[in-house]
Amino acid sequence: MARRVVVLNGPNLNLLGTREPHIYGTATLADVETWCAERAAAHGLEVSCVQSNHEGALVDALQEAGADADVVGVVLNAAAYTHTSVALHDAVKAISVPVIEVHLSNPHAREAFRHTSYLSPVVDAVIAGAGIHGYGYAVDHLAALVGTTAGATTTTPEG
Template identity: 50%
Template sequence: MKILIMNGPNLNLLGKREPEIYGSQTFEEYFEELKGAFPAVDLEYFQSNHEGYMIDKIHEVGFAYDGIILNAGGYTHTSVALADAVKGVTTPVIEVHISNIMEREVFRHHSYLTPVCTAHFIGLGLKGYQMAIEHLIQH
């Protein structure tokens, strides 16, 4: 099983940015834990602050991988193009958000990705990524 975890803008700052919301662990540290917890799964990690690079990566893997776990960061609330990329591929895409976007600023309450993703793990901290992997394995 091959799964891509993709993080969007500003998620490269995990561990430094707003630790009261996102925690103090970097995603790279957490990714090593995920690889250890799921040794039978080929996990790949990609992060970009650029919408076009994210779209290109979805196009690249979206017909070949068994799943994509996507935390699009701020693009969740603004990018029709990213939603179209997800809608255009056959690989199931799971939406993940570390914080509960419904308890934050009003502009974060809308997600262009929710209608085109197969599952959603929101507000569960980093554990949402683990739960998304487990969901893909089970389905």
């Protein structure tokens, strides 16, 4: 199997495009997954995507990514679990592949409870407030971290 990036999306991200588009935009989760696949392909990587509304499923996916020799890194939008989950914090700490935390909106410009991330202290980078572009930036950053940026071009996602 080819080297790949795992893109993990947490609770309610399956509602992208319809849930609070004034905050999260009109792009759908399918648009996010397509955008990540395009960015990864530009670096000679593949993508596998997981979305779950369940914290334990995201923990399992992180552990599986960390144990898979083909995985070069994880893009993680833990959504609301960012601000509540010690379990996700511990799962990120337990794996050796780089993890990039992504947020479509800027949590620091929102409610006070969103200002604290349990993930930020243990991830390799945080990208927030860039909408769907943030996922592409995260894939590009992972590619740079693992040395696969040759030949990559910059494009813009639809949506």
